[in-house]
Amino acid sequence: MNTAELERAKSLITSIPDYPEPGVNFRDISPLIADGPALRTVTEALIEPFAGQFDIVGGLEARGFLFAGTIAAQTGVGILPIRKAGKLPKPAAAVSYSLEYGTATIEGPNVLRPGERVLLIDDILATGGTLTAAQALVADLGAEVVGSAVVLELAALGGRSLTGDVHAVFTD
Numbered sequence: 824m825n826t827a828e829l830e831r832a833k834s835l836i837t838s839i840p841d842y843p844e845p846g847v848n849f850r851d852i853s854p855l856i857a858d859g860p861a862l863r864t865v866t867e868a869l870i871e872p873f874a875g876q877f878d879i880v881g882g883l884e885a886r887g888f889l890f891a892g893t894i895a896a897q898t899g900v901g902i903l904p905i906r907k908a909g910k911l912p913k914p915a916a917a918v919s920y921s922l923e924y925g926t927a928t929i930e931g932p933n934v935l936r937p938g939e940r941v942l943l944i945d946d947i948l949a950t951g952g953t954l955t956a957a958q959a960l961v962a963d964l965g966a967e968v969v970g971s972a973v974v975l976e977l978a979a980l981g982g983r984s985l986t987g988d989v990h991a992v993f994t995d
Contacts, residue, residue, distance in 0.1 A: 832858070836852055837851045838851070852946050872972075877900065878939045879939055881905050881931075881943045887946055915964060941966050945971075945974075946974045947973060951985035970988075
């Protein structure tokens with residue numbers, strides 16, 4: 824992977840203080856995903872350690888969907904949409920978890936085959952609640968998580984203590 828291209832992509836991630844509430848420093852990936860070469864570089868970096876090891880990519884709502892879509896198109900696999908509660912007409916499984924600024928529930932549809940290999944993708948690893956819930960959701964649906972990857976890990980928030988090993992393209 825080209826280090827200069829990765830550094831350029833990382834420079835496109837901006838910080839917005841006190842969003843969505845005071846004390847939270849939101850990382851905005853919008854400039855990165857609006858830049859075609861940066862999006863391609865980050866997508867390739869996300870899947871590099873998992874090439875050939877997954878049958879479907881699980882995209883976590885909402886920004887994980889963006890990378891899951893590019894990964895699915897690039898690798899020829901399908902997408903498991905992992906949605907916020909109430910967004911799926913017939914969820915097959917649901918898991919609740921804590922966020923750094925509240926609680927939430929995610930749901931998944933009944934689209935996985937037993938033993939199917941899932942690569943989970945999200946934009947940011949913060950406290951680890953969302954990704955840990957997604958790992959449990961995939962297991963509840965009878966499939967196997969072969970890896971979890973994020974664009975940016977906020978290491979100071981300690982998410983890996985919940986999630987286990989995660990491939991992070993960038994660490995802050």
